């Protein structure tokens with residue numbers, strides 16, 4: 001009806017056009033409102049989701065290449081201990097919580113994201129509000145408009161500390177298995193070599209002692225000959241000179257052979273440290289007081305500050321007292337060798353650590369310490385920095401093997417120039433109902 005009237009006004013076409021435009025605008029407006037509503041709903045759902053995400057979600061908003069705002073989802077408290085409010089109140093906090101050693105990589109990757117370049121997920125440490133170090137995996141996603149202009153970047157941080165330590169434990173286990181395998185093969189090889197070397201060496205030792213005796217008996221005869229006939233040559237050397245040399249040569253052979261004998265004995269202990277059984281109930285303090293007299297001279301020569309701090313009523317450990325004494329001697333010997341002057345001290349302490357429960361023995365010295373690059377090699381067979389002074393490098397590998405066979409742990413902490421601590425942890429034997437006899 002209306003249409004007809006307007007047509008009657010004589011301007012039907014223009015009006016028609018205008019009305020169509022209005023209708024189109026209205027339809028567009030309706031669509032815009034609908035889209036807005038959908039968007040609002042999506043945003044609400046996203047915010048809702050983010051609120052319940054336990055991971056740490058963050059957004060860094062950028063305008064003209066500059067950070068103009070940051071948003072930290074509520075999950076941040078689960079990962080870092082800090083709340084969204086903490087981050088809002090303290091804009092520096094975000095970077096300050098990154099572990100100092102990892103700040104460089106975090107800075108580099110943020111700058112990369114700011115330049116609009118994709119960043120691969122990366123791992124770094126943060127310092128949690130409770131002071132502990134945590135590992136996080138940081139994933140950054142760039143948010144660009146349709147012209148490729150960077151509007152923001154979003155990040156997701158997951159706590160991977162447990163994952164990381166599980167991976168490290170698995171890695172360590174793997175390395176220990178390889179090491180154990182190597183040690184077993186080495187043990188077989190070593191015991192073979194020890195056996196092969198032992199026989200000819202005994203032969204050398206016995207014969208040198210015999211030759212020495214012969215030489216002592218021959219000397220007066222040669223001296224008389226020299227007195228009557230004048231000087232003569234022995235292997236091209238005048239007798240007057242050779243007389244002293246030959247004695248030194250024979251002593252040298254005996255000394256060398258004794259050294260080989262010592263190495264062979266150590267090699268045998270290394271390949272069969274379990275000989276002797278591990279079924280005694282051992283009082284570790286007793287092992288200490290039995291071991292000390294054996295190296296008392298070396299201790300007195302090396303230090304005038306030797307302290308013993310033996311814990312009272314320590315529970316017994318199951319094992320072999322002689323082998324444990326051997327370990328204590330090895331550790332004390334190394335401690336003595338590490339000292340540069342007698343004013344530097346050695347302390348041996350024993351105590352009970354209820355937590356595990358373990359009996360702990362520590363030998364602390366104030367000696368030269370161990371270089372960090374040597375620290376994880378010192379228990380390797382034949383590793384020694386004392387080759388010039390007859391070190392074989394077997395003391396600690398034997399000790400390590402013995403403690404391992406006792407289901408215990410031998411580890412070292414050291415600071416160059418300040419000293420070394422050797423720490424033995426041995427599992428405690430549950431109390432026997434009848435008390436048991438202590439070795």
Ligand SMILES: Nc1ncnc2c1ncn2[C@@H]1O[C@H](COP(=O)(O)OP(=O)(O)OP(=O)(O)O)[C@@H](O)[C@H]1O
Pocket residue numbers: 330334335338365367368369370378379383384385386387390391392393394395396397420
């Ligand atoms: N308390 C210590 N302070 C400094 N260095 C140490 C200490 N204990 C061990 N080391 C280092 O570890 C190396 C290996 O020790 P290990 O006892 O196995 O062999 P060694 O003492 O050299 O020879 P030996 O077979 O005669 O014991 C030593 O050569 C030394 O470099």
Ligand SMILES: [Mg+2]
Pocket residue numbers: 330333334395396
């Ligand atoms: Mg040693």
